[in-house]
């Protein structure tokens with residue numbers, strides 16, 4: 001196998017790992033929530049299911065995940081929600097192969113929900129999917145967009161998919177190629193892509209590929225506005241080989257779950273994956289999350305009194321987990337510099353900060369915190 005093919009394979013594996021981790025977390029919670037009905041999953045560039053004989057592609061991962069969740073809920077007597085899947089790929093042969101794989105692997109039973117296939121061009125199926133999502137009541141949707149390039153991808157389309165506030169979108173972009181062309185003779189398609197986000201003359205020049213991704217994430221955020229969360233997960237082999245998954249949602253909870261998936265893969269930065277981080281000599285050593293910058297930000301934030309609900313939003317917006325914030329706050333407490341009180345002003349319980357989504361939803365004003 002050529003080196004370039006190996007690299008693509010490795011990237012695909014990481015991409016798929018993040019997809020699985022996210023879906024496991026998010027779908028598990030959704031199915032346990034009494035407010036959520038059926039869940040709709042759309043894989044709009046689904047491919048043939050199995051690549052190079054053994055590698056599992058996105059539709060296989062999606063079906064394996066929902067099958068596990070569905071039957072584990074059924075076995076434990078929990079209320080079971082159905083999962084409706086739509087797998088689309090413009091290549092008819094790939095869809096046929098995928099159907100065969102699903103049957104052979106026994107990945108779907110009708111009681112799990114609907115299973116649909118289509119062979120449409122992304123540009124044509126997109127308005128249909130958006131329309132379907134907009135009519136959903138009390139239901140949730142997840143859309144995976146995994147093209148080869150970026151020609152057809154428009155942020156305005158992503159916004160339409162998110163508009164109903166019932167969906168999350170995971171988008172894979174070949175940022176490596178985009179960055180390379182940004183620096184060397186920008187093609188028309190990239191100019192169009194960027195120009196939709198920000199007038200091309202205002203596009204900041206990026207010195208590294210990572211900077212390009214940061215600029216792109218920021219541009220997505222600015223374009224979508226404050227009601228949406230945008231995050232990225234970088235998959236890199238070295239400085240010149242990187243791709244990126246972008247995650248879009250209007251729901252802080254979906255965002256929080258994506259953070260858990262990211263930190264599960266990148267225990268030090270929660271930012272991305274490099275093959276170096278898995279192969280280095282110290283890979284047996286426990287990795288520790290790098291929270292120094294977050295600690296500094298938290299110090300500034302707590303100069304003013306904050307509720308646990310405000311602190312929850314702050315930690316999620318800064319890309320950190322509850323355990324990171326808990327560790328830092330416990331440290332402040334042990335140093336004697338943190339004041340923590342209940343809503344009635346009495347001292348709050350030690351080492352309890354209520355920074356999970358459940359606390360945010362049910363008791364966002366349980367305690368107040370401030371640095372002395």
Ligand SMILES: C[S@@+](CC[C@H](N)C(=O)[O-])C[C@H]1O[C@@H](n2cnc3c(N)ncnc32)[C@H](O)[C@@H]1O
Pocket residue numbers: 016044045046047048049051056057058059088089090091094120121122123146147148152
């Ligand atoms: C990167 S691959 C998808 C891989 C897949 N998600 C996986 O994990 O295995 C991109 C797929 O998009 C399909 N495709 C290309 N152009 C398309 C279009 N305009 N609309 C829909 N599908 C398209 C290709 O046939 C190809 O299978």
